[in-house]
Amino acid sequence: MENKKTVRLGFLGFGAMGSVLAEGLARFCPAVKKGELLLSAYAPHADKLKKRAEPLGVEVRASAEELAQSADMLLLAVKPDQTESALKGISASLDGKAVISVVNAWDLSMFRELLGDGVRVQCAMPNTPVAVGSGTVILADEHSLRADEREEIEEWFSCLGAVVSLPGAKMRAASAISGCGPAFLYMVIEALGDAGVKNGLKRQDAYRLAAATLVGAGRMVLEGRGHPGELKDAVCSPGGTTIRGVAALEEAGMRAAFIRAVDAAGK
């Protein structure tokens, strides 16, 4: 059997998002474990970078130029307003290579303008639970990767959770659910925790039950056990306790509150 070619993936920027992506890949991606995907990183503050990268087995590079030259593919994880300056000066080293960008609000045409047609680009939007292998990665339909590169990154990212491919124009609406959604759902867990404590449970027990229930409900939907409404109906027996809770949530405007939250986040 032919051995897979080793790919060297260089993270330009290794803050909150760069480091959770690398953590997810290091923990859950077989290609990293088999040495077929090698991770390296550069960020300006060397001490901070070292502290984050070394425990994950990510090699530290001394400059953006060194990173760009030594990598086959770049993962760009800097802030939107840092993008131009981070790429300035290394575009020649990126020529003929691929860049995966997780930079919010930067699309393919903006990268084309900055880097020219010689650099292949894929815009992606991960969320922070990729660190624990239960995240989401949205990939823009519009990209300039080779078919084998796109296949390869889909394989890596699918180790981190659900991969969803969408037209670039829908990325903002989608990340209002998956990018901002963790914050909304942490609030749900906290609220269920308060409810548990109010009803005599220890807070840690209530959080554990709430968090595991949230994960379980999500898995039921992801594994195609039914439409969310059907799954809810299946837990509500006539005149039972759950339907009374459901009615209380409807009275409190739960659905409208979530719709408003996503509308506000996607603006």
Ligand SMILES: NC(=O)c1ccc[n+]([C@@H]2O[C@H](COP(=O)([O-])OP(=O)(O)OC[C@H]3O[C@@H](n4cnc5c(N)ncnc54)[C@H](OP(=O)(O)O)[C@@H]3O)[C@@H](O)[C@H]2O)c1
């Ligand atoms: N956080 C999220 O939940 C999330 C979700 C999806 C997408 N994103 C996107 O991910 C990107 C990064 O966000 P973040 O939350 O990770 O920000 P962050 O924590 O501020 O990290 C930014 C990183 O970029 C580095 N950096 C700054 N200037 C640089 C330069 N000129 N060259 C190379 N590296 C440079 C910083 O290094 P120093 O620390 O050494 O200065 C830091 O490692 C953003 O574009 C954001 O839209 C974030």
